[in-house]
Amino acid sequence: MNTNNNNRALTGFWIESSLLISPKEQAEVMERIFGENSEYSEETQNELKQVMLVTDQERTDISVYGKTGMGKTDGIIVDAWFTGFAETAEGKLYFCVRLGRTDSMNVSSPLAKEIAIQIVSDYSKL
Template sequence: MNPFEQWNKDHNLYTAMSNSVNWYFQDIDRELGKKQLQTYFNKVNYGNKDLSGQLDSYWMESSLKISPIEQVELLHALEENKFDFHEKNIQAIEKALFIAQQNETQLFGKTGTGTVNGKDINGWFVGFVKNASDTYYFAINIQDENGHSNGSKATEIAKQILKDKQIY
């Protein structure tokens, strides 16, 4: 049994991304193996590229770390396909990150919550906004040792900033 009801069904990349279905990505990691994963993390220069933690949790408040600036740089490089991935894979990622559209402006993003000892201590929302003429990249990371930081709160902050700046 999974900790969240929405995890208790079959998923694809799109539903797994929108519901942060950890087991889906853990299955992919196990299938690829640490050596292949390390190759990809090195290729995209993802944060500290440290996969020394457990294969099923290195990215959950463990060895792998990335800064907000590195997140933005990665999103920009991915969107520009600086890694020479197949275009259909870039489009699949963008489709999985799509959240909403207002008129001709689209919001893309992914939340993340870091939990330690049952407390949500780390909240992320990273993404970008596209309109007819520009793309705006962002990364919000909030931290609180008392357990009051999560991806939903980071999303609220990001959306307010994007609204205040008249971006979205």
């Protein structure tokens, strides 16, 4: 549950429930919001981008926007993700990095974010 807000109806309904959304579906949601055929106004998109902008990245020729999240079962983090998009000279690149818990490694949203930023950076060098 999101400890920033104790209202389970607002914070836990999709984290510890039967509602499942795949990484592909998360990336598709980003494209529906920020893509060329978005039904959202430019003003709304820009407001969302302001709160989603990742400022702790090395490259200045790429803007990365995203949202972290995590899922818990019985109080244990079982998966974490970072989903969003990057604006590059070639256009927008939508992504979602999801990490599942294993016995040998704990997962976290900051780790998923770090991996996503590295992948976007490496991809943009191609």
